[in-house]
Amino acid sequence: xxxxxxxxxxxxxxxxxxxxxxxxxxxxxxxxxxxxxxxxxxxxxxxxxxxxxxxxxxxxxxxxxxxxxxxxxxxxxxxxxxxxxxxxxxxxxxxxxxxxxxxxxxxxxxxxxxxxxxxxxx
Numbered sequence: 001x002x003x004x005x006x007x008x009x010x011x012x013x014x015x016x017x018x019x020x021x022x023x024x025x026x027x028x029x030x031x032x033x034x035x036x037x038x039x040x041x042x043x044x045x046x047x048x049x050x051x052x053x054x055x056x057x058x059x060x061x062x063x064x065x066x067x068x069x070x071x072x073x074x075x076x077x078x079x080x081x082x083x084x085x086x087x088x089x090x091x092x093x094x095x096x097x098x099x100x101x102x103x104x105x106x107x108x109x110x111x112x113x114x115x116x117x118x119x120x121x122x
Contacts, residue, residue: 003029004120005047009039009066010054010084019052022109028116036061040069043076049120052082067099080119082112 006028010016013034020030031048033039035058039051051070055063063083070076086105101115 003027004049005029005031006050006052006116007031007033007039007042007048008052009033009036009057009063010052011035011056011058012054019109022113023116026113026116035059036063036066036069039066043070043073043079048079050080050082050116052084055083055085082115082119 006023008016008019008023008030009032010019011034016032016034020032023030031042031046033042037059039053040061042048043051053063053066057063057066061069067081067083070079070081080100082101082103083099084103084105084107100119103112103115
């Protein structure tokens with residue numbers, strides 16, 4: 001059985017690396033991007049099973065714009081998305097976008113892995 005492919009998109013390099021290590025330890029294959037346009041390029045080149053993104057990204061494309069781009073693309077719009085944010089009220093701002101789960105930072109890595117397993121069953 002091949003491992004599920006996850007794309008992590010966040011402007012926080014330290015958090016991104018930590019998340020990548022934890023996900024790989026959980027058996028997932030992980031790509032990372034720090035900018036929305038970089039993430040779109042990855043998504044056009046390879047399939048992913050899940051996207052974990054932040055609203056705050058590096059570069060000109062923020063997380064909301066990134067989510068809007070995913071929603072517009074028929075090949076990408078059905079990929080499950082988890083949004084990690086430190087802003088409690090952000091869920092209301094992007095509820096019409098392609099988001100399966102909001103998780104508020106800081107969060108327990110075990111809880112995130114559990115949610116991922118619910119979204120991506122074996």
